[in-house]
Amino acid sequence: MSDPNNKPGLLQVLENLKNLPANAKASFSRRGPADGSRRTRAQTVFNNVFMHIHTVRIHRWSLKPTFTFGLGVASAASFIILAVTGIALMIYYEPSTTGAYESVKNITFVVPGGRLIRNVHRWAAYMMVVTVFLHMIRVFYTNSYKKPREFNWVLGVILFVLTLALSFTGYCLPWDQLAYWAITIGANIAGSPVEVTDALGVTHLVDVGAMQKELMLGSKFVGGPALLRFYWAHCILLPVAMIVLILAHVWRVRKDGGLSRPSDITDEDLKGTPIEELAEEAFSEKSRKSYGLMCVVRNKTAAVDRGPERTVMSWPHLFNAEMLIFAVLLVVLLILGLLVDAPLKELANPSVPENPAKAPWYFLAMQEIISYSAFCGGMVMPGLTVVFLMGIPFLDREEGDSGRWFVGDGVKRTTIKTTIVSSIVIIGMLAFTVTFGWLRNWFPDINQIWITIVNPGTVLMSFFVVIAFAVIAKTRSTRLGMTVLFTYFLVSFVILTYFALVHRGPNWDFYWWPSLWPTH
């Protein structure tokens, strides 16, 4: 077909070639040349699938660094860095008991740049555990899980569990001593319901423990099939679940009306956040499309009914902030990766565990309570903790202001008091068990079920549940009750991690300092 506007012959082709960059750019961004107006900046956001997950305008409070500390974005950024480095590692990694260790050595010593990529992958994994944990802390203490954000908090808890699961499965892949014994211990935790079925004498009827263990290992023993399953979970199952849930999580932030913010924001509060001159342009046109649709959506949505005061355009202010967090994180990880090598122990040896055989640091608190009872410390208490965390927004329905750190009557005081009391009680309990032992030392023939039920972990947990109820009874505030439990959870996590890291030596015995460990 011929177009009457076409120039003759090759001339038109040349002309088209000349316009190719501009046309390609326009087709990519779905709009004409940028003129810098708010309208085109808004279009930049909602014309692009990756950006439309943001709102067009954002409240200046959300950009206040001391409110979020950028922790959610840092978690997402860590995940992106992990995905990119992980895909690179997959080129050389070989998921078999005979090849895995060798291939990780090759990545470290033979592949150009391999060592750096592996290091960054490892440090980013640790970083993500830290940022996700701190992000949860910030959401809790800024009271940001309240209606309508309950569901997003639940999604967050699932993301937290997924983060730990990804770390654990990844840690097992090099098939070194750490990996082998971590899988062994993990699989036997899955098998630990046998403690209870044994005590009840029903193991020969339903052996739940053995079923779970075989599902995890694809065999009765730790070996090739187990490694392949961990590889599959680490590279496909968990990352896909993670991507889907992160998208849902960030989407919900937007649908729940942007980040939580207090009702009494002053100009003083917003000092230092980006500001724009108010212009009529964006709103005078009554931007039919976007805001028209938003009226259909339930709940409060950013900027609906509220006019533009104290909001700024997401493009570029929010994107600048996100890029800054990403860049800083990447630089920190690169420096760490250049300076510190990711650990790699000797090849897995099924006859000789390391002594002491310690889990990665974020599982040490769990390892300490596992050293009281496998089933209780490995399944019941972590399970209850996750259920409790998910339940927080449904147990505490108080409507209060949110968006400020420690907002609410007595929250700060309760937090400080709980921190002090729980530190004392937990350290006291550890000192007691180290000095006097526990039921098995006093009654060598006691039925295991008693230890499963009554051990230092459950005693502490029950103690704080009672305190939380007492606080709720006295103050009539569920928010304060949750503050007690959440703070206790944090303090016990930190103290137990420190204790297991520094004070547990060979045979899990107590030592004042690692330098005092006996040398064989």
Next chain:
Amino acid sequence: MDSEEKKSDSGDRRDFVGKCAAGAFVGAVGLAAAGSLCGLKPSVLPDPSEQFKIGSGQDFPVGSVKVFEKENVAVFSEPDGLYAISLVCTHLGCIVSLNAKEGQFDCPCHGSRFTLKGKVTRAPAPKPLPWFKITAQPSGALMVDKGISVESGTKVVV
């Protein structure tokens, strides 16, 4: 029948069809998923044989102990016979080490302790270390079968 009733009737019917459709969908997806999940458990487990040779009677003078590292079993020889004991901690599966000085087994992972007969003396291990069956073949060779545990205290005279 007045019209009011008719309406609710047809509403019910539509509801019923809808429920059938939803039920069929859930059923189909559920069965398909359950079917695929079966694949997670192989019908033949790729496990190695649990029997192994430990030598013959002369290899075990009374009072000796031999540790089979690959199989994680220790064989003790006492005046009233031999016994084979598992070295896999009953807590979470680490390998206990023979602490000859104290006459006990120590677990490096979470500090369980056992007597040389396998009895737990320090938590968290929930159960004693199992003893395995020792059989003598016609040739005089001794075999240990890790698949069969025997009552603690059952020794074999060779």
